[in-house]
Each structure stands twice: as structure tokens, then as C-alpha cells.
Amino acid sequence: MRLNAEKIKHIASLARLSLSDNDVEDYCTQLSEVLENFEILNQVETSNVEPATQSVNLQNVFRNDRVRKSYSQNEVLANAPRQENNCFKVKVIL
Amino acid sequence: MDKLYRLTIHELNILLRKHEISSVELTESVLARINEMENKIHACVTINESMALKQAKEADKRLRNTDSNPLVGIPFLIKDIICTKGIRTTCSSKMLENFVPPYDATVVKKLKAANAVILGKTNMDEFAMGSSTEHSAFFATHNPWDLSRVPGGSSGGSAAAVATDEAIFALGTDTGGSVRQPASFCGVVGLKPSYGRVSRYGLVAFASSLDQIGPLCKDTTDCSLIMNCIAGHDKQDSTSLPYPVPDYTKSLISNVKGLKIGIPQEYFVEGMQTDVRTTLEEAIKKIEEMGADIDWQVSLPSTRYALSVYYILAPSEASANLARYDGVKYGFSEQNVDSVIEMTEKTRQLGFGPEVKRRIMLGTYALSAGYYDAYYRKAQKVRTLIKQEFDKAFEKYDAIITPTSPTIAFKLGEKMGNLMQMYLSDVCTLPINIAGIPAISIPAGFSNNLPVGMQIMAKPFNEEMILRIAFAYEQATDWHMRKPNI
Numbered sequence: 001m002r003l004n005a006e007k008i009k010h011i012a013s014l015a016r017l018s019l020s021d022n023d024v025e026d027y028c029t030q031l032s033e034v035l036e037n038f039e040i041l042n043q044v045e046t047s048n049v050e051p052a053t054q055s056v057n058l059q060n061v062f063r064n065d066r067v068r069k070s071y072s073q074n075e076v077l078a079n080a081p082r083q084e085n086n087c088f089k090v091k092v093i094l
Numbered sequence: 095m096d097k098l099y100r101l102t103i104h105e106l107n108i109l110l111r112k113h114e115i116s117s118v119e120l121t122e123s124v125l126a127r128i129n130e131m132e133n134k135i136h137a138c139v140t141i142n143e144s145m146a147l148k149q150a151k152e153a154d155k156r157l158r159n160t161d162s163n164p165l166v167g168i169p170f171l172i173k174d175i176i177c178t179k180g181i182r183t184t185c186s187s188k189m190l191e192n193f194v195p196p197y198d199a200t201v202v203k204k205l206k207a208a209n210a211v212i213l214g215k216t217n218m219d220e221f222a223m224g225s226s227t228e229h230s231a232f233f234a235t236h237n238p239w240d241l242s243r244v245p246g247g248s249s250g251g252s253a254a255a256v257a258t259d260e261a262i263f264a265l266g267t268d269t270g271g272s273v274r275q276p277a278s279f280c281g282v283v284g285l286k287p288s289y290g291r292v293s294r295y296g297l298v299a300f301a302s303s304l305d306q307i308g309p310l311c312k313d314t315t316d317c318s319l320i321m322n323c324i325a326g327h328d329k330q331d332s333t334s335l336p337y338p339v340p341d342y343t344k345s346l347i348s349n350v351k352g353l354k355i356g357i358p359q360e361y362f363v364e365g366m367q368t369d370v371r372t373t374l375e376e377a378i379k380k381i382e383e384m385g386a387d388i389d390w391q392v393s394l395p396s397t398r399y400a401l402s403v404y405y406i407l408a409p410s411e412a413s414a415n416l417a418r419y420d421g422v423k424y425g426f427s428e429q430n431v432d433s434v435i436e437m438t439e440k441t442r443q444l445g446f447g448p449e450v451k452r453r454i455m456l457g458t459y460a461l462s463a464g465y466y467d468a469y470y471r472k473a474q475k476v477r478t479l480i481k482q483e484f485d486k487a488f489e490k491y492d493a494i495i496t497p498t499s500p501t502i503a504f505k506l507g508e509k510m511g512n513l514m515q516m517y518l519s520d521v522c523t524l525p526i527n528i529a530g531i532p533a534i535s536i537p538a539g540f541s542n543n544l545p546v547g548m549q550i551m552a553k554p555f556n557e558e559m560i561l562r563i564a565f566a567y568e569q570a571t572d573w574h575m576r577k578p579n580i
Contacts, residue, residue, distance in 0.1 A: 008455070015413060015458040016420070016435070017451060018443035027455055030513055034456060037514060038402045041472050044479065051474030052481060054303050054333070055289045055530020056554070061332040075196040081427030088422050091434050 117167030121150040137255040141214035174215035177296040186230035189445035199296020216251030246276030253280040271523025274535035278498035278547025289530035290335035293328030301411035318342035345558035351385035356392035361496035369541035377538035400525040406473035413457030488553035498547035537573035
């Protein structure tokens with residue numbers, strides 16, 4: 001299936017990704033090429049097959065909810081692009 | 095004593111323990127090698143000489159107290175996707191160019207506790223997405239066997255560094271072949287452990303159901319020593335399994351007599367180089383001569399679907415994992431914008447390179463409404479079939495042997511314009527991650543003076559079987575001793 005520019009722009013907005021016009025054009029071609037290769041999977045009969053979400057047979061892994069020492073505010077904020085009053089800072093949202 | 099950098103962990107451990115050399119001398123030797131070679135190889139993103147020498151001094155103190163740990167004082171490199179406290183961890187991406195983690199990954203913690211010496215961090219394809227290390231946002235790494243060729247990827251920096259003796263060993267990560275394929279291209283040993291064998295805590299996530307950390311090293315003995323240190327359950331990684339860790343050096347017995355080994359025809363794929371095929375066949379015949387019972391006619395028919403399954407599942411998981419790079423908490427952030435959403439969208443446009451964006455797009459598409467069942471769910475179902483096929487094969491065979499990659503190292507730039515050609519470079523390694531089984535790549539010969547790798551796999555949590563066969567083959571050959579003429 002060939003992806004058109006509209007579709008590419010929609011996916012990009014879902015992925016929160018700005019694209020240049022060149023990108024849109026490139027992805028139309030490149031992603032369509034890759035999707036074409038995926039068609040081989042239609043040859044496989046899977047109606048009675050359970051999907052695998054992992055390769056080991058782990059069930060839910062629980063632990064006790066214990067209070068532990070965590071990172072200091074300074075450590076957590078050390079890589080923040082912008083901060084103010086010990087908070088991450090972003091542009092006005094509302 | 096000169097050229098200490100040439101030696102293996104087990105050779106150096108003897109010298110260190112006899113106090114014939116110190117870790118400081120050894121670390122200086124390796125650092126000098128890095129300085130001599132880096133302008134040709136470009137394997138490293140960050141080198142921290144003063145920290146390395148400080149750690150080496152500490153190791154020498156431990157050695158004076160007759161520390162028996164085999165990794166004490168051994169200098170190594172870490173792929174730049176594994177978090178190191180206080181050392182920037184970039185994923186070779188503009189997005190994390192200045193990111194300094196506040197904590198160590200569990201594997202790093204374990205190696206520090208063993209008093210191994212951290213030299214620095216290695217180059218890679220951005221966020222581990224690629225097969226040539228050309229997708230690094232910083233620079234391409236060169237193959238020491240032929241500088242005009244790629245080292246493979248995504249752990250290309252780690253593989254090239256070990257092959258050049260810029261480190262005694264290195265850590266890589268493997269989501270679809272990223273330890274084994276570069277190990278094959280650079281003529282070193284590379285192991286992808288079973289999923290759940292090594293903690294992923296502190297490994298920057300690419301595709302969480304496929305990622306594993308593994309060693310790149312000079313021989314199988316070193317591989318077993320590193321595994322002894324890094325394997326095991328970790329409370330901080332709920333997907334690591336609580337199985338006891340064996341002493342992997344006990345697997346190093348030079349005897350394959352009576353072992354049943356299968357050779358699946360589907361791995362000798364169309365487009366495979368003739369020389370690679372004949373080299374592999376000779377290597378397998380050697381193992382047959384050594385007494386293994388080889389079945390040349392095994393069929394794993396679902397292999398042909400693995401590439402598609404992988405390129406649906408891995409980008410889908412990546413699109414979710416990489417949603418965290420929003421320009422707020424850490425990493426690159428574009429500030430020349432009017433709103434929060436625009437900030438996130440521009441940050442991701444400018445911070446990620448083309449291959450990463452391509453995979454985010456692909457994954458987002460495969461997970462989006464109306465396509466989820468056709469792509470993601472379908473791929474998960476075929477994943478079940480691929481895994482079942484391996485489970486069945488391992489009821490009959492102790493191990494399976496295939497080529498690691500259909501080709502030798504290709505030229506820089508050769509596959510950058512051809513997406514599917516690049517993806518096909520991992521066609522023999524992807525199925526292993528899908529099934530979660532362990533596999534090693536070891537040097538098995540040369541084609542046009544470039545290394546060819548042999549992949550040995552076994553059932554989950556049977557790294558011992560892999561190491562046993564690899565060690566036996568290594569004892570009977572000298573491919574792993576050959577060094578690039580550089």
C-alpha cells in the first residue's frame with residue numbers, strides 16, 4: 001500500500017514530529033517500500049495463534065511498595081533544558 | 095613490557111596477579127593505543143583518561159590485597175547507550191548530546207564493583223538503529239580491517255575498538271544483531287545473551303522486548319569471564335529472570351563429540367556472498383570433524399518472515415519508548431517556538447536523525463487505529479510461530495549454527511541510500527531476538543582479507559552450550575588470534 005502525503009502528515013502529528021516538505025516526500029516513498037515488504041506476512045495463517053508480547057514466559061512481577069531513597073531535586077533537574085523554582089519550565093500551556 | 099593492549103583478559107589477569115604489571119601501566123598502554131588509532135577508527139564518543147587512571151590506581155590497591163576477581167584492573171569501553179553516572183551518555187544522538195545520567199546502569203555497577211576500569215564510551219548508530227554505525231549523529235566509525243568499510247552496527251564503535259585493541263573488551267547492545275553483526279564484520283567475539291539473562295536497567299530503551307546487553311571481546315574465555323560478572327537477576331529490571339548464574343568458565347571444555355547441531359537452510363539466503371557461504375561450510379565441517387553430529391538439512395520455514403516481524407515490532411516499541419524525548423526533562427530542546435506542542439514537535443524534528451525518525455514514523459503507523467491488527471498484532475502472532483519453531487528445533491538439536499551476516503563488511507556509504515539492503519544485513523540475526531534465545535558470533539575465517547563470523551545459538555539460558563562449541567572451535571583454529579594490519 002502506498003502512503004500519501006496526507007497520511008504521512010497524520011502519522012507525524014500522532015508522533016509529535018514536525019516534518020519538512022522534503023521529509024514528507026521521502027517518507028511517502030521509503031515507508032511505502034518497507035510496508036510492501038510486510039505483505040509477505042499475509043501468507044501466514046494465524047487465526048488460531050496467540051500473539052507473543054515477549055519471548056520469556058513471565059507473568060506479572062510484583063514487589064513490595066517500600067519507601068526508598070530517590071534522587072535529589074538537584075540531580076533530577078540537572079539535565080533540564082529550562083527550570084525555575086525547582087520545577088521543569090515549559091511555555092504557557094493554557 | 096610493551097603492547098599490553100594486545101592481550102586478553104585471562105592473559106592480563108595472570109600478569110596483574112603476579113604483579114608483573116600494574117593496572118595503571120596497562121591502562122596507560124590502552125589509552126596510548128586509543129590516542130594512536132582514533133584518528134583512523136573513530137570508535138569512541140567520549141574518553142575519560144583521568145577517571146580511568148584513577149580507577150586503575152584503585153584496582154592496583156585491590157590487586158595488592160590479592161583480589162581474585164578476573165576483571166580487576168582490566169580497561170574496557172561501554173557503548174554510549176548504557177548509562178554511566180557522571181559520564182555523558184549520548185546514544186550518538188543530538189537529542190542526548192549533553193545528557194549526563196545521575197545513575198549507573200546495573201551492568202556498569204557490577205563492572206565497577208569488580209574494579210574493571212572504564213575508559214569511555216563508544217560510537218553507535220543513533221539510538222542503536224542501524225547496521226553500519228553510519229547513522230551516528232557525530233561521525234562514522236571505520237573498520238580496522240579496511241578503513242573504507244563499515245564496522246557493522248549498531249555496536250560498531252565497541253566492535254572496532256576491540257578489534258583495534260583500543261580496549262581489552264567492550265559492552266554492546268543487541269536488539270536485532272547489533273552485537274553479533276559488528277563482531278562478525280570486525281573479527282571479534284560477540285555474545286547476545288538470552289532475553290532476561292542480563293539486566294537492562296540503565297540501558298536506554300529502543301525495543302524493550304528485544305534489547306539485551308552483551309560483551310564484545312577477543313576470545314571465548316574472555317566472554318565467559320565477562321558473563322560471570324554481568325549476568326543475573328536484578329530487582330530493578332522486572333524482565334530479568336531469577337535463575338542462578340552458572341560459572342561460565344566451566345563451559346570451556348574442548349569437546350563437541352556427540353553434540354547434535356542443526357544447520358537451517360533458510361539462513362543461507364539469496365544474496366549471500368559465495369565466499370561467506372563456503373567459509374561457513376568449511377567451519378561447520380571442522381566442527382563435524384571434531385566429532386559433532388551435524389544435520390545439514392534442517393528447515394526453519396518461518397525464518398523468511400522474521401525481517402518483517404522485526405521491522406514492525408522494533409519500530410512500534412521504539413515509537414513508544416522514544417516518546418519520552420519531549421524537550422522538557424532532559425536532552426535537546428528547541429526554544430525558538432510559541433507553544434509547548436510546537437516545542438515538542440520541533441525538538442523531535444531537530445534532535446532526531448533521519449533513521450530514528452523513519453522508525454518512529456513506521457512504528458506509529460503500525461500501532462495507529464485501523465492498522466494495529468494488520469501490522470502489530472499480526473507480527474506478534476508470527477513471532478509466536480517463530481519462537482515455537484525454535485523451541486521445537488531445540489528439542490532435537492543442542493545447537494544451531496548459521497552465518498552471522500550474509501556478507502562481509504560493506505563499504506562506507508554503500509547501503510545508506512538503500513533501506514532494505516541495509517535492513518537485510520541483519521537477516522540472520524533478527525530471528526534470534528524475536529525468539530529471545532542466546533547467540534554468539536565468533537571469527538570463522540576470512541573472505542578478501544575481511545573477517546567472516548559464525549553464529550552459534552542454543553535454547554534460552556543455555557549460554558553454556560554456545561560457549562562450549564565456540565571454545566572448542568577456537569581451540570582448533572586461529573582466526574580469533576589474527577589482527578588487522580593497522
